[in-house]
Amino acid sequence: MTMAVPWQTGNIVGPKNALLLNPEHCARLLKAAKRPLIVVGANATSPSVGLPDLGEYVLRLAKSMKAQVVASPTVQSQFDSTGGMQVFSMGLEDLTNRLKDKRWKGFDGRGPYDYALLIGGVYYFESQMLATLKHFAPHVRTVSLDRFYQPNASFSFPNMDMAKWRDGLNMITQELGGKR
Amino acid sequence: MAGIPARISIKELETSLASVRGLEVVLGRVVHDDWDEKMGPTPYPSVTTLRSWDHRLLGRYEPFYSPFCDMCCLCTYGKCDLTAGKKGACGIDIRTQQGKIVLLACLMGAAAHATHSRHILDYLIKKRGRDHPIDLGEEVILEAPIIRTVTGIRPKTLGDLEEVVDYVTSQIAQLLSATATGQESNYLDYESKALHAGMLDNVALEISDIAQISGLNFPKGDPNAALINIGMGVVDKSKPVILCVGHNVAPGAETIDYLDKEGLYGQVEVAGICCTAHDLARYRSGAKIIGPLSKQLTFVKSGVADVMIVDQECVRADIVQEAEKVGTRVITTIDQICAGLPDMTSLPPESVVERLASGKELGVLVRDPAKVAKIAVKTAISIAPARRRLTVSKDQEVLAAAAKCTLCHECRRACPNDLEIDTGVNDLRNGSMQKLALLYDFCMNCGRCVSACARQIPILDLLELANRERIKSERFKVRAGRGPILDTEIRNVGRPIVMGEIPGVVAFVGCSNYPNGGKELVEMADEFARRRFIVVASGCSAMDIARYNDENGQSLYEKYPGDFDAGCIANVGSCVANAHIIGAAVKIANIFAKRPLRANFEEIADYILNRVGAVAIAWGAQHQKAASIGTGVNRLGIPVILGPHGAKYRRAYLGRSDMDERWNAYDVRTGRSVYVGPAPEHLVYVAETKEEAMIMTARLVMRPSDTSKGRLIKLSNYIDLHRKLFGKIPDDFHLFVRTETDLPLGMKDELLAVMKEKEWKPKDIPELGSTIVDRLVPKKV
Numbered sequence: 001m002t003m004a005v006p007w008q009t010g011n012i013v014g015p016k017n018a019l020l021l022n023p024e025h026c027a028r029l030l031k032a033a034k035r036p037l038i039v040v041g042a043n044a045t046s047p048s049v050g051l052p053d054l055g056e057y058v059l060r061l062a063k064s065m066k067a068q069v070v071a072s073p074t075v076q077s078q079f080d081s082t083g084g085m086q087v088f089s090m091g092l093e094d095l096t097n098r099l100k101d102k103r104w105k106g107f108d109g110r111g112p113y114d115y116a117l118l119i120g121g122v123y124y125f126e127s128q129m130l131a132t133l134k135h136f137a138p139h140v141r142t143v144s145l146d147r148f149y150q151p152n153a154s155f156s157f158p159n160m161d162m163a164k165w166r167d168g169l170n171m172i173t174q175e176l177g178g179k180r
Numbered sequence: 181m182a183g184i185p186a187r188i189s190i191k192e193l194e195t196s197l198a199s200v201r202g203l204e205v206v207l208g209r210v211v212h213d214d215w216d217e218k219m220g221p222t223p224y225p226s227v228t229t230l231r232s233w234d235h236r237l238l239g240r241y242e243p244f245y246s247p248f249c250d251m252c253c254l255c256t257y258g259k260c261d262l263t264a265g266k267k268g269a270c271g272i273d274i275r276t277q278q279g280k281i282v283l284l285a286c287l288m289g290a291a292a293h294a295t296h297s298r299h300i301l302d303y304l305i306k307k308r309g310r311d312h313p314i315d316l317g318e319e320v321i322l323e324a325p326i327i328r329t330v331t332g333i334r335p336k337t338l339g340d341l342e343e344v345v346d347y348v349t350s351q352i353a354q355l356l357s358a359t360a361t362g363q364e365s366n367y368l369d370y371e372s373k374a375l376h377a378g379m380l381d382n383v384a385l386e387i388s389d390i391a392q393i394s395g396l397n398f399p400k401g402d403p404n405a406a407l408i409n410i411g412m413g414v415v416d417k418s419k420p421v422i423l424c425v426g427h428n429v430a431p432g433a434e435t436i437d438y439l440d441k442e443g444l445y446g447q448v449e450v451a452g453i454c455c456t457a458h459d460l461a462r463y464r465s466g467a468k469i470i471g472p473l474s475k476q477l478t479f480v481k482s483g484v485a486d487v488m489i490v491d492q493e494c495v496r497a498d499i500v501q502e503a504e505k506v507g508t509r510v511i512t513t514i515d516q517i518c519a520g521l522p523d524m525t526s527l528p529p530e531s532v533v534e535r536l537a538s539g540k541e542l543g544v545l546v547r548d549p550a551k552v553a554k555i556a557v558k559t560a561i562s563i564a565p566a567r568r569r570l571t572v573s574k575d576q577e578v579l580a581a582a583a584k585c586t587l588c589h590e591c592r593r594a595c596p597n598d599l600e601i602d603t604g605v606n607d608l609r610n611g612s613m614q615k616l617a618l619l620y621d622f623c624m625n626c627g628r629c630v631s632a633c634a635r636q637i638p639i640l641d642l643l644e645l646a647n648r649e650r651i652k653s654e655r656f657k658v659r660a661g662r663g664p665i666l667d668t669e670i671r672n673v674g675r676p677i678v679m680g681e682i683p684g685v686v687a688f689v690g691c692s693n694y695p696n697g698g699k700e701l702v703e704m705a706d707e708f709a710r711r712r713f714i715v716v717a718s719g720c721s722a723m724d725i726a727r728y729n730d731e732n733g734q735s736l737y738e739k740y741p742g743d744f745d746a747g748c749i750a751n752v753g754s755c756v757a758n759a760h761i762i763g764a765a766v767k768i769a770n771i772f773a774k775r776p777l778r779a780n781f782e783e784i785a786d787y788i789l790n791r792v793g794a795v796a797i798a799w800g801a802q803h804q805k806a807a808s809i810g811t812g813v814n815r816l817g818i819p820v821i822l823g824p825h826g827a828k829y830r831r832a833y834l835g836r837s838d839m840d841e842r843w844n845a846y847d848v849r850t851g852r853s854v855y856v857g858p859a860p861e862h863l864v865y866v867a868e869t870k871e872e873a874m875i876m877t878a879r880l881v882m883r884p885s886d887t888s889k890g891r892l893i894k895l896s897n898y899i900d901l902h903r904k905l906f907g908k909i910p911d912d913f914h915l916f917v918r919t920e921t922d923l924p925l926g927m928k929d930e931l932l933a934v935m936k937e938k939e940w941k942p943k944d945i946p947e948l949g950s951t952i953v954d955r956l957v958p959k960k961v
Binding site: 007008009010012013016041042048072073074076079088089091092093094096098101104107121122123124125128129131132134135136138154 | 225244245246247248249250261262263264265274275312420590593594596600603623632653695824825827828830832834836838862865866867875876902905906907908910930
């Protein structure tokens with residue numbers, strides 16, 4: 001197993017750190033998800049964190065793995081125009097509080113989610129929310145799809161540059177059967 | 181009112197029952213109680229007196245933990261890994277350990293405010309006497325709403341406050357003992373204790389501020405308090421400059437007095453950073469404010485200050501070393517910060533001046549405010565001319581250092597806000613300062629990037645260089661802290677607040693650890709003032725609200741009146757002046773609603789939770805004091821919204837709007853259980869963005885007792901703000917609609933159509949309001 005260091009170097013959390021993913025691993029992992037939720041953070045449209053076409057990508061990923069999508073209220077409205085599927089709106093802390101509750105039936109009332117895929121959050125804030133899920137939501141596996149290593153996730157990409165990240169994300173949807 | 185201690189001594193007594201020799205009885209205090217309000221149920225509450233109230237709150241607003249670290253390192257059993265259900269060697273789990281850490285944070289904050297209150301009270305009693313009256317002006321009869329509500333006493337003199345400080349400090353010691361290994365073992369009880377610590381903190385705030393308003397004649401609720409110069413460019417560098425940093429105004433006030441006495445006022449600049457600056461400006465409107473905590477390092481590094489007086493709280497741990505590097509002489513003044521400096525309190529001031537001026541000592545500890553003043557002034561005057569001559573430009577050296585950048589990204593990765601410092605510095609190699617210049621608005625000047633740079637590039641110096649002209653010309657206006665909210669103002673706004681016709685009170689409080697710079701604070705305050713909320717501010721937030729001018733060259737304090745009224749922005753003052761914001765909520769319960777407040781915390785808090793639509797936004801909360809202030813505010817039923825860094829406090833109090841059973845309360849008329857949710861939806865919520873915080877504010881001002889007209893106004897703001905920020909109506913507005921009469925008229929049809937899709941059903945509105953306290957329910961149901 002390759003060692004990874006958190007993007008924010010001081011974010012040393014403890015003995016249990018996210019397992020490193022590469023795009024192939026990630027695609028295989030996501031194929032096992034039965035009831036995934038994609039969580040889009042408020043920085044998803046920030047030039048240094050997100051991609052210009054991140055909204056379009058998230059919907060493609062969601063369709064390829066039959067995931068639901070929830071976005072921070074700050075960016076949720078940007079999804080509406082892309083159409084095709086409902087994107088729910090909820091603040092990340094409120095959402096995390098529900099995700100950790102095994103009794104929560106999800107946005108569609110069909111039961112708890114087994115995978116939460118996070119992308120585009122404010123790094124340190126997302127780290128704290130992942131810490132909550134790591135400690136209090138054993139029923140949810142968390143996957144950080146950002147290009148910054150998130151040690152509190154169950155699985156995370158290592159730190160990587162924008163081009164490599166973009167290629168990696170596209171490779172995942174290809175593997176999952178989504179069109180590029 | 182409390183009197184002096186009484187001593188009864190019996191040398192020799194013979195009775196039929198006993199013979200007594202040498203008996204001495206000492207009574208701690210004799211209470212002369214001339215307050216005609218009946219003593220309430222909880223005078224001087226102990227650690228567990230209000231536990232049942234806390235548990236009611238925590239049943240609805242469950243603690244939500246986001247651990248900052250998975251380890252427990254508090255004893256020699258450790259380090260213990262508490263990840264995901266593992267227990268430590270002492271038996272503790274992560275939830276309980278987080279509760280303990282939260283309590284410790286609140287205790288740090290409460291202890292800081294308690295010692296502050298002790299210091300300022302001792303100073304003022306020495307200066308004015310124990311019998312000096314507490315006087316907040318003719319329009320403030322209810323002078324100490326928090327102290328009255330918590331302790332059941334009505335303080336009339338400075339001396340009366342001593343027993344309140346004693347109470348606060350003894351309770352803090354009890355709470356601290358509960359954090360030792362082998363003591364408290366339940367997370368909810370840790371939270372109850374944290375709420376107690378928060379309440380004690382709020383009491384300490386009030387002690388400090390009513391003492392200093394009375395003893396130093398600060399503004400007494402004046403909405404038109406003076407406009408003060410604030411900014412990095414307000415200091416006249418041609419004069420000797422004395423900089424005061426911290427929170428305790430005593431040495432700074434003495435400095436102004438000394439300058440007056442010596443006829444030197446105006447010839448020496450006195451400026452401040454952080455809350456001491458607020459209080460200096462309340463003491464004398466000629467004092468200047470550099471800015472909040474985030475300006476500390478940059479200003480000190482500039483070397484503009486000849487002498488720096490350091491008092492207490494929010495002082496950087498490296499500030500003495502940074503000052504020494506630029507030849508600024510340092511005087512620390514309080515037990516809490518000795519900074520490794522030699523204690524020269526007992527030496528004659530002239531001797532200390534000689535040592536500082538000659539450079540034999542670059543810093544000293546002097547624990548006497550009057551001596552500090554004399555030493556600071558004489559030293560500044562003595563060394564200023566030579567220091568001005570010595571000014572040497574290091575610009576070329578600083579710029580040359582940028583060439584060493586290898587774009588390793590360590591600076592960016594060390595930055596709390598992930599700012600693109602790396603490319604900003606690297607661009608300098610190509611001669612472009614543009615990117616670095618843009619970072620000025622977002623940088624909190626913590627200096628972590630400088631520490632992280634393996635090439636020792638002086639990044640903050642580069643940032644200063646890239647923004648030099650802007651920094652030099654930075655001048656704004658902030659209104660001096662007005663102090664209390666007038667009883668007359670409460671009479672005017674109490675009803676419209678409780679009925680919901682004023683959509684809410686929004687308090688901008690706390691430190692300057694913002695996610696995207698201070699401008700977001702200005703935008704939020706402007707928006708809510710325009711929407712005719714009552715906007716109040718304190719501490720670093722009150723300063724940052726002033727730090728951007730509009731298109732007419734005005735700060736928000738020039739644009740809006742300083743009253744406690746709809747569409748106004750009132751600066752109450754320093755951190756300890758937060759007591760007046762909290763006190764305003766208590767005053768509404770007492771002055772408007774006639775609820776007895778004497779030692780009646782639970783009923784007052786229940787009233788506020790159910791009826792007073794107040795919300796605090798601590799957008800840059802960083803310090804443990806912000807944790808303790810906010811937790812005290814929570815115990816009174818007031819929600820707090822934190823910026824994203826606030827998640828590092830590790831705990832929020834979250835409601836669940838989807839769990840109807842958590843939103844039951846009693847109808848105060850019938851005693852029937854009624855659904856009142858979800859209002860207010862959360863007690864502590866961390867928002868990821870400014871926009872989310874604004875929307876959450878509009879939600880959290882809703883209260884069960886809102887009249888339909890009031891709820892209509894609040895809903896209108898929520899929906900309209902959501903439309904403005906996100907371009908659509910919120911998906912969940914129907915949760916806050918109780919009957920169709922709550923709906924804004926202009927949107928009624930549109931909203932009804934959505935509600936039909938969501939199968940919305942009308943709910944009962946408690947006619948006379950609701951309560952969550954059993955004993956306040958009518959006996960016959």
